[in-house]
Amino acid sequence: MPSPRRNTEGRPLGASASSSSSSPGSPAHGGSGAGRFEFQSLLSSRAPGGDPTCARLRASESPVHRRGSFPLAGTGPSQAPPPALPEDDRMDLNPSFLGIALRSLLAIDLWLSKKLGVCAGENSSWGSMRPLMKLLEISGHGIPWLLGTLYGLFRSDSWAGREVLMNLLFALLLDLLLVTVIKALVRRRRPAHNQMDMFVTLSVDKYSFPSGHASRAALMSRFILNHLVLAIPLRVLTVLWTFIVGLSRVMLGRHNVTDVAFGFFLGYMQYSIVDYCWLSPHNAPALFVLWNQQ
Ligand SMILES: CC(C)=CCC/C(C)=C/COP(=O)(O)O
Structure with missing residues (x-):
């Protein structure tokens, strides 16, 4: 006997409305899976050979429309519930382009990140590069940067140097705080x-x-490029280091591409904050009091 066609959740098509209206992925439920169905329904309504009339009918039968034309089952004792529709059809709801764009971006992100994660394990295709990637990881880690900045701050014997290092410390702490909050x-x-x-x-x-x-x-390289006088090759190396650190995060399998892209954006913007709030003995004398007493 041929098995019945099944929907994306593995339920037979034509299952009753009540059995699906409370499922986490159903649109009526408003769960996270709703968008998935919207995405799939958009694809199916545009598939070659797909019936455009059917797509129009589906739109008019969506719960959004139905809600306006007659109440949901169980809300009015005297009214009959709407006829049960095949479950796949009920998933075809006002596909939002923003939702589709985001979900497509997410799918590409996951696919690309997996493809680029070639150093994720010792047995991965570029597993032998893993120690180098981990070295890059340490070069961008917060601890060496914080310790190096504190060391420089206490060893510095010029006011200009202290001011720059104090702001570098502020930048590192701001970054740590913002990344922690967003994560x-x-x-x-x-x-x-x-x-x-x-x-x-x-x-x-x-x-x-x-x-x-x-x-x-991104924050450190913008900071360095703006406050250190460096020869062109070193400036190029600084920018290169930033991109290689970002790429190594994906190659190590630590991150998806969008995590790194947003990280770059965040670091770039953080520098603007640091620059705007630039600390100096004039606007933040308390921070420099330690050296004033010497
Ligand atoms: C403990 C300190 C001071 C910093 C933590 C640094 C760290 C481990 C950040 C995570 O980076 P990813 O988000 O790129 O993996």
């Missing part, structure tokens, strides 16, 4: 192929969005 709010898990063997992490570092290394690298 805790977004809570995007690291890619499944990542091995959690990172050097000194905070509890939010189980999350991947945004990449702290990418934001720090």
Whole structure:
């Protein structure tokens, strides 16, 4: 006997409305899976050979329309519930272009990140490059940057140097704070192929969005380019380092591409904040009091 056609959740088509209206992925439920169905329905209504009349009918039968024309089952005892529709058809709801664009971007992001994660494990295709990638990881880690800045600050014997280093410290702390807050709010898990063997992490570092290394690298390179007088090759090297640190995050499997892209954007913007709030002995004398007493 031929088996019945099944929907994306594995239920037979034509299952009753009540059995699906409370499922997490159903539009009526408003669960996270709703967009998935919208995405699929858009594809199916545009498939070659698809019936455009059918697509129009589906739109007019969506719960959004139905809600306006007659109440949901169970809300009015005297009215008959709407006729049960095949479940796939009920999923075809006002596809939002923003939702589709975001979901498509996410799908490309996951696919590309997996493809680029060639150093995610020792047995990965570029597994032998893993130690080099981990070296890059340390070069963009918060601890060496914080320790180096503090060391420079206490060793510096010029006011100009102290001012720059004080702002560098402020930049690093601001970055740490913003990345922590965003990671805790977004809570995007690291890619499944990542091995959690990172050097000194905070509890939010189980999350991947945004990449702290990418934001720090972008912030540091903008800071360095603006406050250090460097020869052109060193300036090029600084920018190159930023991009390589970002790429290494994806190659190590630590991040998806969008985590790194947003990290770069965040670090770039953070520098603008630091520049705007530039600390000096004039506007923040308390921070420089230690040296005033010497
Ligand atoms: C413990 C300190 C001071 C910083 C944590 C640095 C860190 C582990 C950031 C995570 O970076 P990704 O988000 O790029 O993995």
